[in-house]
Amino acid sequence: MATTVAAPPRYAVPHTRYERGLWSWLATVDHKKIGQLYLYTAITFFLIGGLEALIIREQLKGPNGSLVSAETYNQLFTMHGTTMIFLVIMPLGAAFFNYLIPLQIGARDVAFPRLNAFSYWVFLLGALFMNAGWLFGAAPDGGWFAYTPLTTHQFSPGLNIDFWVIGLQILGLSSLAAGFNFITTIINLRAPGMHFMRMPIFTWMSFVTQFLLVLAFPIITVAVTFLMLDRFFGTNFYTITAGADPLLWQHLFWLFGHPEVYILILPAFGLVSEVLPVFSRKPLFGYPVMVYSGILIGFLGFGVWAHHMFAVGMGPIADSVFGVTTMLIAIPTGVKIFNWLATMHGGSLRFTTAMLFAIGLIALFTIGGISGIMHSSPPADLQQTDTYFIVAHFHYVLFGGSMMGIFAGTYFFFPKITGRLLDERLGKIHFWLTFIGMNLTFFPMHFMGLNGMPRRIYQYQANQGWDIENLVATWGARILAVAVLVFIWNFIKSRRSGAIAGPDPWGAATAEWSLPSPPPEYNYAVIPTITSRYPLWDVTSPELTADVPHTPQGEKRTDISVGGKGTHASIRTPSDTRMAGEMAHPSAKELGITMPTPTLKPLVASVGLTIMFIGLILKHSVNYSSLWLPVLIGGAAFFVISLYSWLLSPLEPEHH
Amino acid sequence: MTSHYRTRRLAIAALTAVIFAGLAACSTTVPNTTLEPRTDFGRAIDQLWDNLLFWGTIVFVLVETLLIYVILRFRRREGQPAPRHVHGNTTLEIAWTLAPAVILAIIAVPTVKTIFDTQRPAPANALTVEVIGHQWWWEFRYPEYGVVTANELYLPVGRTANFALQTQDVLHSFWVPQLGGKRDLITNRTNHIWFTPESTAVWNGVCVEYCGTSHANMRFKTFVVTAEQFEAWVNHQKSGPAMAASAPAATGAQTDTSATRPAAQTQTPPAAAEPAQASAPSVPPAQTSGQLPTYPADRLPLYAASYNPVPEELTIGNVVGDAARGAQIYRTAPCIACHVIQGVSAGIVGPNLTHLGSRTSLGAGLFPNDARHLALWIKNSPAMKPGSKMPAFGKSAAMPAGYDDQQLADLAAYLLSLK
Amino acid sequence: MSTAAITHEHGHHYTTTGLDHRKIAIWAFIGSECLFFGSLISTYLIYKGRSVVGPFPHEAWTNPATGQAFPPILDIPVTSASTFVLLMSSLFMVLAHGAVVRGDRKYSKLWLAMTALAGTTFLGFQAFEFTSFVHEGLTPQTNLFGSSFFILTGFHGAHVTAGVIWLVTLLFIDFKRGLRPADAINVDLCALYWHFVDVVWIAIFTLIYLIQ
Numbered sequence A: 001m002a003t004t005v006a007a008p009p010r011y012a013v014p015h016t017r018y019e020r021g022l023w024s025w026l027a028t029v030d031h032k033k034i035g036q037l038y039l040y041t042a043i044t045f046f047l048i049g050g051l052e053a054l055i056i057r058e059q060l061k062g063p064n065g066s067l068v069s070a071e072t073y074n075q076l077f078t079m080h081g082t083t084m085i086f087l088v089i090m091p092l093g094a095a096f097f098n099y100l101i102p103l104q105i106g107a108r109d110v111a112f113p114r115l116n117a118f119s120y121w122v123f124l125l126g127a128l129f130m131n132a133g134w135l136f137g138a139a140p141d142g143g144w145f146a147y148t149p150l151t152t153h154q155f156s157p158g159l160n161i162d163f164w165v166i167g168l169q170i171l172g173l174s175s176l177a178a179g180f181n182f183i184t185t186i187i188n189l190r191a192p193g194m195h196f197m198r199m200p201i202f203t204w205m206s207f208v209t210q211f212l213l214v215l216a217f218p219i220i221t222v223a224v225t226f227l228m229l230d231r232f233f234g235t236n237f238y239t240i241t242a243g244a245d246p247l248l249w250q251h252l253f254w255l256f257g258h259p260e261v262y263i264l265i266l267p268a269f270g271l272v273s274e275v276l277p278v279f280s281r282k283p284l285f286g287y288p289v290m291v292y293s294g295i296l297i298g299f300l301g302f303g304v305w306a307h308h309m310f311a312v313g314m315g316p317i318a319d320s321v322f323g324v325t326t327m328l329i330a331i332p333t334g335v336k337i338f339n340w341l342a343t344m345h346g347g348s349l350r351f352t353t354a355m356l357f358a359i360g361l362i363a364l365f366t367i368g369g370i371s372g373i374m375h376s377s378p379p380a381d382l383q384q385t386d387t388y389f390i391v392a393h394f395h396y397v398l399f400g401g402s403m404m405g406i407f408a409g410t411y412f413f414f415p416k417i418t419g420r421l422l423d424e425r426l427g428k429i430h431f432w433l434t435f436i437g438m439n440l441t442f443f444p445m446h447f448m449g450l451n452g453m454p455r456r457i458y459q460y461q462a463n464q465g466w467d468i469e470n471l472v473a474t475w476g477a478r479i480l481a482v483a484v485l486v487f488i489w490n491f492i493k494s495r496r497s498g499a500i501a502g503p504d505p506w507g508a509a510t511a512e513w514s515l516p517s518p519p520p521e522y523n524y525a526v527i528p529t530i531t532s533r534y535p536l537w538d539v540t541s542p543e544l545t546a547d548v549p550h551t552p553q554g555e556k557r558t559d560i561s562v563g564g565k566g567t568h569a570s571i572r573t574p575s576d577t578r579m580a581g582e583m584a585h586p587s588a589k590e591l592g593i594t595m596p597t598p599t600l601k602p603l604v605a606s607v608g609l610t611i612m613f614i615g616l617i618l619k620h621s622v623n624y625s626s627l628w629l630p631v632l633i634g635g636a637a638f639f640v641i642s643l644y645s646w647l648l649s650p651l652e653p654e655h656h
Numbered sequence B: 001m002t003s004h005y006r007t008r009r010l011a012i013a014a015l016t017a018v019i020f021a022g023l024a025a026c027s028t029t030v031p032n033t034t035l036e037p038r039t040d041f042g043r044a045i046d047q048l049w050d051n052l053l054f055w056g057t058i059v060f061v062l063v064e065t066l067l068i069y070v071i072l073r074f075r076r077r078e079g080q081p082a083p084r085h086v087h088g089n090t091t092l093e094i095a096w097t098l099a100p101a102v103i104l105a106i107i108a109v110p111t112v113k114t115i116f117d118t119q120r121p122a123p124a125n126a127l128t129v130e131v132i133g134h135q136w137w138w139e140f141r142y143p144e145y146g147v148v149t150a151n152e153l154y155l156p157v158g159r160t161a162n163f164a165l166q167t168q169d170v171l172h173s174f175w176v177p178q179l180g181g182k183r184d185l186i187t188n189r190t191n192h193i194w195f196t197p198e199s200t201a202v203w204n205g206v207c208v209e210y211c212g213t214s215h216a217n218m219r220f221k222t223f224v225v226t227a228e229q230f231e232a233w234v235n236h237q238k239s240g241p242a243m244a245a246s247a248p249a250a251t252g253a254q255t256d257t258s259a260t261r262p263a264a265q266t267q268t269p270p271a272a273a274e275p276a277q278a279s280a281p282s283v284p285p286a287q288t289s290g291q292l293p294t295y296p297a298d299r300l301p302l303y304a305a306s307y308n309p310v311p312e313e314l315t316i317g318n319v320v321g322d323a324a325r326g327a328q329i330y331r332t333a334p335c336i337a338c339h340v341i342q343g344v345s346a347g348i349v350g351p352n353l354t355h356l357g358s359r360t361s362l363g364a365g366l367f368p369n370d371a372r373h374l375a376l377w378i379k380n381s382p383a384m385k386p387g388s389k390m391p392a393f394g395k396s397a398a399m400p401a402g403y404d405d406q407q408l409a410d411l412a413a414y415l416l417s418l419k
Numbered sequence C: 001m002s003t004a005a006i007t008h009e010h011g012h013h014y015t016t017t018g019l020d021h022r023k024i025a026i027w028a029f030i031g032s033e034c035l036f037f038g039s040l041i042s043t044y045l046i047y048k049g050r051s052v053v054g055p056f057p058h059e060a061w062t063n064p065a066t067g068q069a070f071p072p073i074l075d076i077p078v079t080s081a082s083t084f085v086l087l088m089s090s091l092f093m094v095l096a097h098g099a100v101v102r103g104d105r106k107y108s109k110l111w112l113a114m115t116a117l118a119g120t121t122f123l124g125f126q127a128f129e130f131t132s133f134v135h136e137g138l139t140p141q142t143n144l145f146g147s148s149f150f151i152l153t154g155f156h157g158a159h160v161t162a163g164v165i166w167l168v169t170l171l172f173i174d175f176k177r178g179l180r181p182a183d184a185i186n187v188d189l190c191a192l193y194w195h196f197v198d199v200v201w202i203a204i205f206t207l208i209y210l211i212q
């Protein structure tokens, strides 16, 4: 990623057929395109996961609901949970990592652009694999944490769990690849002057998240590999007749599972920490503490996993230890909440939709956090665990936290991504419907739980004292459905005909807002030199950053100018109907910037990988079981060959 | 701007509305509440809960008030001076690091104390009950008395019950909300939980660890009775099957209690369901139900009665069964491969049927234990309970050799006569 | 993701730390691998002595049903030998790296070949070990010990195999166009990986073989 404008080099023009249309998406190695792919895919799965939730709610609307059978219901909640966590929140996080991190740290792409594309394609194929079960009427039905021995072949002989096990295996590879990529990117591609303590807080939280990813996913990979080997090759890791211990799975799963929940929330925290200062017109309160608390949360997150196992009888010492370590996490998280409040305090608040969702996160995540603390007291949790009280907790943190934060981020960054603003009026409707629907859906679940309603039941009898709450919750879900549809409508409409955003529609502080919207493929014509935490405010409204530390010399100059290098793309008024993208930026070639060559190889490799796993599942198929080994070996060979041709071909057009 | 104002108030109103709706729901009949503990264990947990709820509410109110204050106070107004740019304040930040720490300490200390108190070994004189989980029903064994029963748990009030939890297959979890916390049944392990019931009553119990298709249908009933009643019950259970010459029951709809139950349920919450009346069984069952020392099904409070609907497609003609004939059929029936009837059959896969006639419900708390439901159950158990491991034995296209309605009625009559 | 580790990058690009991207990526990868093998090893240790039937790693066992006798499975002397070979391979790797840095074509080829050879020898030992265990009646399906042992050592073997393939690829390049000092980074990455795989084996050898 050249720093200086070199003399125009002589090289073959990249295959033009990759420059627009479908091919440009299949062959892209541009982090911005890949980010969008993640975004659209995840939103699609949000609709599917949400649809599953709606069916769940309709089934539980009243006593003895009979919309779906027990078998279907079990598949529904399993796939709802799995989808929302692995195919919605995580890829939405990945969407923002991809799009924003290089922009925020002043880079032209991620460290390994092709590996990045590979991550996406593997994710997509894994997601499809996971859902393929529906087509065979055998969607996973073991619950999203698939406790053994229920999920072993002895008790779940169907293909259901096979789809889950292999699907998760594939998704894990994608997350790991992305993790290494972003760790490298953030360490190694920060623009000159972008010290760690100047990184935008979203990049910081993402940085922590990447470490959680690369440290937590190997563990689930092992756990899932064991289950796969048990189911397909008769090993005994979870075979109870061989003396296996069911708690092995539980420990391995939650050792991954708890860090996972912070993987789901930290990016949202990061997004909110970007939105609040901008619409309060104040620098983030206590930036260093925000960074340290994020690190601390990630760190503590590895020491609390057994709080999901208080009912298994671990003994008083383990219970006490895990109870207390769990409580500790309230401290760094609380610091974040209070620092956000302090950021707003004394500011001049603009209630854009993005701001409303950010505030929504503060209001709602706190509720989920508090119920979390209520679980963290082991004896108390013995009355709560596996009831709807837990369901209430994790929807407040996941929907009220992660989803709210991601919505805030979407409204905030949509203009940067598309060059157009999301409609604010629809946005406000979306927010209020979500806020009200969300509380109607999930608040009553606290009472259901305390009144003894177990989770994961497809039917309950009347006169158990659960009817009213369930009805309210179902109505809440219906309102949420409307809210989601409003959002989708807003998204599609604004993408086509929204108001032109211009480079910096919000008066934001960080480097990415100095670029045209959407940014040119090379992002920065000249890699900027960063001299403070808020480089753009230094230019647009220096008074805001007056007492924020700058470069040691106290020098405040920064070579960032709104609209990218030079004046050729200065702020455009909404009356200007041309998309920023259509504005004539000089192309990378004209500027003599070498960008990675588009290539299909990552996609091809990921297909090979998937064929390999399809071979494995064929082993359990009725008609094609004989084919499994050839397909598996074929897929593996295909994968290795495409990998070689990818790795041995240069990333960029050769110069010499 | 003012529009913000209105909408914001609306939202807050909505939220509080929800909370009150919930609280209201709380005050109406909540037969499975965790907040009215009836054991020492339950009360210990409840004290922790009150503590957690108190501090949780404080934090909640604090954060939300601050938030609303900031929102209202610092809205952007026209021509308002540019905000002051404090970007940090160490003392403040230390303050709101320490405050939570203090609160957590206040929560942690009693928590740890309760953990150690409630996980001591049970007192020596405790009544040991072995709980064995099966997909999807409960087996209860009283080694002290050599009693084995299923899906209906009897406990003497005032005596500590120490449960030894095991499972035959996958994980399950044993829970009676009013009697205290739950404990998982872990394969290849024996778990323990103990508590002392403090008042006689009948409570619902459930399996709360997802265990497959009919996880939702793995329920049981707990009868906490006086010491004398418990003695009587034990003696009765120890005795062999007493084939009481009960009036033959028809499988017709007229004896179908489930038809009447939903009707009752549509009325205003019946008194029976009020926790106060929930302790009905303190009236010695012996007097209320004729000869039997077991809890009379017809006096079950509504919340504890079992009256799930039977799928329409599953029917049986109105025939009167004959217990004697039923007994004949049973001897050679496939039933004996799985079920125990003391002195008659010795299967171990399914629930013990020795005193089936004296139980209140069928299929782990799903259906009333009457002739019609029992006959239907034998006819096609999987249709009545998804995934049920008991095959269908009724005559059908798939199974021409199966029992016809008359034979089913006879079997039902026989089994029901086993008081 | 050794893919990450050998993706072609151009040395001349600006990086914040001045290090090659792949250098950082492979360290992250190794960190991740630590938890991978950590989980595998913990599983083995958790299941140690929990198998309901033999054969066992360190004790003899006679099948009560058939009366058939099984010797202790693990053969320390043989494995010590293979361990030694693997350790030597790390030494060769260092020499190979040095040679490439010096631009010494002859020795770079030699030591790369030696490293790959030592790795292959280790794999040979493992193949022998596995087959003899199977003959003695221990398969991954036999008991908890069999499952956790074969999968743990099997995954390590797979890592060694990947390493050998990597080495052979480098050797191939060396023969084709010669590894210049500019390519040292490629060998460096391979070396890091190789040493890591070695260290993991030391852990496995001590925890699984030596400690009874």
Ligand code: HEA
Pocket: A261, A262, A264, A265, A307, A308, A309, A310, A326, A327, A329, A330, A331, A333, A334, A335, A337, A365, A366, A367, A368, A369, A370, A371, A372, A373, A375, A376, A377, A381, A384, A385, A386, A390, A393, A394, A397, A398, A401, A402, B056, B059, B063, B099, B100, B101, B103, B104
């Ligand atoms: C985004 C995901 C997310 C997040 C961030 C959290 C955050 C927390 N979670 Fe939660 N959790 C889940 C997702 C998440 N959780 C999921 C999905 C499950 C269920 C899995 C399943 O079974 O399906 C679960 C389950 C779960 C359990 C197991 C319950 C059971 O199954 O029995 C426990 C137990 O301790 C727990 C605790 C906590 C705690 C203490 C926090 C803390 O991090 C919260 C800290 C935050 C606050 C406390 C609020 C802000 C703080 C202040 C305002 C300061 C002052 C506050 C105090 C002094 C209290 N969670």
Ligand code: HEA
Pocket: A046, A047, A048, A049, A050, A051, A053, A054, A056, A057, A077, A078, A080, A081, A082, A084, A085, A088, A089, A143, A144, A145, A391, A395, A398, A399, A402, A403, A441, A455, A456, A457, A458, A473, A477, A480, A481, A482, A484, A485
């Ligand atoms: C981020 C994670 C996340 C999110 C956002 C949600 C969102 C929702 N969830 Fe949940 N949920 C989980 C994670 C999540 N969930 C997890 C992990 C579990 C545990 C699973 C397990 O036990 O294994 C769970 C379990 C769970 C249960 C308990 C099931 C049981 O235990 O039996 C319930 C019950 O009400 C529920 C409801 C909802 C509802 C109503 C929403 C709503 O917020 C949904 C809102 C979205 C919509 C309403 C979509 C509307 C879309 C349309 C109308 C368009 C449809 C058209 C097309 C598809 C073309 N969820």
Ligand code: CUA
Pocket: B133, B136, B171, B172, B173, B207, B208, B209, B210, B211, B212, B214, B215, B216, B218
């Ligand atoms: Cu048994 Cu759930």
Ligand SMILES: [Cu+2]
Pocket: A257, A258, A261, A304, A305, A307, A308
């Ligand atoms: Cu957790």
